[in-house]
Amino acid sequence: MSADLWISLRFFSTVVRFSFASSGMFASCISAPSVRILTRLCALVLVVAVGLCSELRVRVRLSDGLVTEEVLEADSERDTISLEFKQGDGTLITFVADFKQDVKIFRALILGELERGQNQYQALCFISRLNRNEIIPSESMARLRQKNPQAIRLAEERRGLEQLTMSAAVNLTRAWQLSSHIHNMCSEAREAIYTREADVKHWLDKGVDASIFEVLPQTTEAASFKACHSTKDLWQPCLCTYSLRLEWYPCLLKYCRSRDTTGKGSNYKCGIKSCSKGYHFTYYVPQKQLCLWDEET
Numbered sequence: 001m002s003a004d005l006w007i008s009l010r011f012f013s014t015v016v017r018f019s020f021a022s023s024g025m026f027a028s029c030i031s032a033p034s035v036r037i038l039t040r041l042c043a044l045v046l047v048v049a050v051g052l053c054s055e056l057r058v059r060v061r062l063s064d065g066l067v068t069e070e071v072l073e074a075d076s077e078r079d080t081i082s083l084e085f086k087q088g089d090g091t092l093i094t095f096v097a098d099f100k101q102d103v104k105i106f107r108a109l110i111l112g113e114l115e116r117g118q119n120q121y122q123a124l125c126f127i128s129r130l131n132r133n134e135i136i137p138s139e140s141m142a143r144l145r146q147k148n149p150q151a152i153r154l155a156e157e158r159r160g161l162e163q164l165t166m167s168a169a170v171n172l173t174r175a176w177q178l179s180s181h182i183h184n185m186c187s188e189a190r191e192a193i194y195t196r197e198a199d200v201k202h203w204l205d206k207g208v209d210a211s212i213f214e215v216l217p218q219t220t221e222a223a224s225f226k227a228c229h230s231t232k233d234l235w236q237p238c239l240c241t242y243s244l245r246l247e248w249y250p251c252l253l254k255y256c257r258s259r260d261t262t263g264k265g266s267n268y269k270c271g272i273k274s275c276s277k278g279y280h281f282t283y284y285v286p287q288k289q290l291c292l293w294d295e296e297t
Contacts, residue, residue, distance in 0.1 A: 166194035
């Protein structure tokens with residue numbers, strides 16, 4: 001972890017020390033236990049004031065060498081984290097982790113090719129289960145600070161590409177059963193909201209209404225459908241692929257060890273480990289016109 005990225009418990013203690021120093025002689029009259037109590041109280045006040053929802057802007061170098069700005073937002077009350085950035089081709093990528101529902105949402109707003117009959121932009125949404133240890137908790141993310149906002153971040157760990165076959169469509173009007181954030185995130189996508197068969201089975205076992213899902217033509221058997229990149233007719237159904245990469249995100253917490261005056265040791269959160277991870281989605285489209293980026297070059 002870079003030295004200028006840390007969990008804001010240090011930030012809180014800095015504020016308290018400044019307050020004591022500005023109080024002149026009064027600070028020297030406060031006992032050590034009182035200082036500790038006041039430090040905790042100040043930290044609590046700051047958590048209530050700014051800890052529920054916070055924003056961090058990080059400069060990141062993409063795989064094509066371009067530098068973009070990621071906006072990471074954490075809402076510890078709703079227990080969510082969002083990450084958003086713009087790719088070099090103008091595509092806007094948004095990722096939301098809903099910890100309350102264990103759901104993650106990917107959205108891509110892709111600039112359309114107007115000269116080929118597309119709309120101004122095309123929206124895609126991919127929904128799947130959120131696994132443990134994929135990303136740090138929202139409470140920790142809300143407390144993350146950086147000293148040097150101009151630094152260009154590179155992930156410490158580059159995780160492997162995850163292949164996802166999206167075999168079902170999700171009904172937007174009923175998707176609130178999975179996560180209340182899907183409607184706002186995916187309203188532009190509507191007919192292009194996808195999930196995996198394994199996730200559908202998991203949610204059905206948890207009591208989610210089956211009417212949310214619509215099984216798509218089988219994507220694991222490509223005999224009846226060609227890949228879109230090898231389909232010439234723009235109005236033929238085919239198997240589309242879309243890839244994206246979260247180039248930098250806090251994936252794990254780091255712990256430091258301290259000792260009190262008696263020599264007793266204890267661990268505390270002191271930073272994060274950053275990761276990069278790619279995702280490759282395969283899904284059915286009723287016409288190649290909806291998958292123009294997936295072409296042979």
